[in-house]
Amino acid sequence: MSVVSKTVFSELKINSMTLPNRIVVPAMVTRLSGEDGFVNDDITNRYVRFAKGGAGLVVLEAMAVHHSKSGPLLRICDDEFVPGLRGLRDQMRDAGPGCVVPQIIHFLKISRSGWRQKVEDLSISDIDAIVDAYAAAAVRTVAAGYDGVELHMAHAYTLSSFLSRLNKRRDDYGGSLNRRLHLPVRVIQSVRREVGDEYPIGVRFDGEECIKGGYTVEEARLIALRLVQSGVDYVSVSAGGKFEDAQPREGEPPYPYTGYSGDRCMPGKTYPNGANLYIAAGIKEFLREQGHSAPVIATGKINTPDLAESILTDGNADLIGMARPILCDPDWPRKVEAGNWEKVIRCCYANVCKAKDERFQTVTCFLWPRSSTQAPESDDVVEPTWPETGAALTADGTKGRISLKWEPATDNEAVYGYDIWRAIEGGEFERIDAVPAPVTAYHDTTAIKGLRYMYRVRGYDLAGNRTQASGEVAAEIS
Ligand SMILES: Cc1cc2nc3c(=O)[nH]c(=O)nc-3n(C[C@H](O)[C@H](O)[C@H](O)COP(=O)(O)O)c2cc1C
Structure with a gap:
């Protein structure tokens, strides 16, 4: 876009x-x-x-x-x-x-x-x-x-x-x-x-x-x-x-x-x-x-x-x-x-x-690398990549929510986090959340039974270079 x-x-x-x-x-x-x-x-x-x-x-x-x-x-x-x-x-x-x-x-x-x-x-x-x-x-x-x-x-x-x-x-x-x-x-x-x-x-x-x-x-x-x-x-x-x-x-x-x-x-x-x-x-x-x-x-x-x-x-x-x-x-x-x-x-x-x-603690961002006092800085242009076999994204809707898991991406500097994208089947994808690396799992607690959802994940590095979107996976709450 x-x-x-x-x-x-x-x-x-x-x-x-x-x-x-x-x-x-x-x-x-x-x-x-x-x-x-x-x-x-x-x-x-x-x-x-x-x-x-x-x-x-x-x-x-x-x-x-x-x-x-x-x-x-x-x-x-x-x-x-x-x-x-x-x-x-x-x-x-x-x-x-x-x-x-x-x-x-x-x-x-x-x-x-x-x-x-x-x-x-x-x-x-x-x-x-x-x-x-x-x-x-x-x-x-x-x-x-x-x-x-x-x-x-x-x-x-x-x-x-x-x-x-x-x-x-x-x-x-x-x-x-x-x-x-x-x-x-x-x-x-x-x-x-x-x-x-x-x-x-x-x-x-x-x-x-x-x-x-x-x-x-x-x-x-x-x-x-x-x-x-x-x-x-x-x-x-x-x-x-x-x-x-x-x-x-x-x-x-x-x-x-x-x-x-x-x-x-x-x-x-x-x-x-x-x-x-x-x-x-x-x-x-x-x-x-x-x-x-x-x-x-x-x-x-x-x-x-x-x-x-x-x-x-x-x-x-x-x-x-x-x-x-x-x-x-x-x-x-x-x-x-x-x-x-x-x-x-x-x-x-x-x-x-x-x-x-x-709590009067140093104000930092949840998505920054742990223990950083400031936002990371990088001008790197090399995109992180998924393993050769892909991100292997899976989704499980058996526990009243949809749980995603994927394989970690790799990067020449550091993989910094993952954006979670979701669409109601047939609709447009929107980015709904993010998790900091090394987390490679996400629970979507806002999904409801009766709707079929599509998910994909993108990894990013310190400069914000993104991986290709992972393959898409469909899921619904059973
Ligand atoms: C950690 C933190 C500290 C803040 N300190 C102030 C402040 O000193 N003065 C102020 O007017 N607003 C303060 N705010 C409110 C923000 O200026 C802003 O109005 C609020 O976060 C909503 O905007 P956002 O959605 O763009 O974050 C603070 C917000 C956060 C998250």
């Missing part, structure tokens, strides 16, 4: 920055930093790799604007962090043409007992300090040479909790929608005052809270409008990720991605592609109706060039956020632009990265 991605690879100007293409790596905590919050070699390697991969905009993982204690997290709460952040930007500039903006975050306190500070607990001077901390951090992003700054107003964190319909404050900062917007708007205005009119300011916020009583896209349209009216240059739409429905964990602080709202934030295997697209589309439509042209970023299981291109050409968003797909293969943009979609290592949404984040 030849994929035409003309719009994906077109430029976009956002205030003073020009993105070389429409692919955005949204912020993704790496847990590579220490608790000291300084940039280190592992962090640098992670982001240099993203820059090299060619994304139009890389948003650096959330970094704290204040000194509050947390697990491993980058910080931008003091001038002492600027030299490290500047060094990172310089190295990313040498590696690729994309723009880079740090995401800056304020969060409230939580404890292992399950207690968490709420927006209702903050005094007016606490609120003023949050405004000042964002403004000072934004000034540091300028000093460190970044192309812009992204204000984190999504998920379980302070500004999102002010925007929330569950904000229970009874003063100027809670209650009506306008009052819930008060602090986020103050933050934007004070950041704008500090960084000047030309410096790009983006906002990431939840287009739906995805919790009982939370707001939906209906209010999110108005929130986006007010944020843009207050001086924001782009709007990055996320969803969910709240404390309210987090699963309690004995002796552990709550993690806001363990409930349904967490699933909606990082939709796993069971969700359709483009799961949250309708939210970004609704927000964009409203902004345009109101005469605002601020670009809107859609994110959430957008993983193929066809889907990305159609989202842009249908006018549903201006930029495509791809977090886990680019963690999985940072070279996604570079490969697709060169017409090599077939060589992309494709995320299978196993959410092992999410589980690692939850």
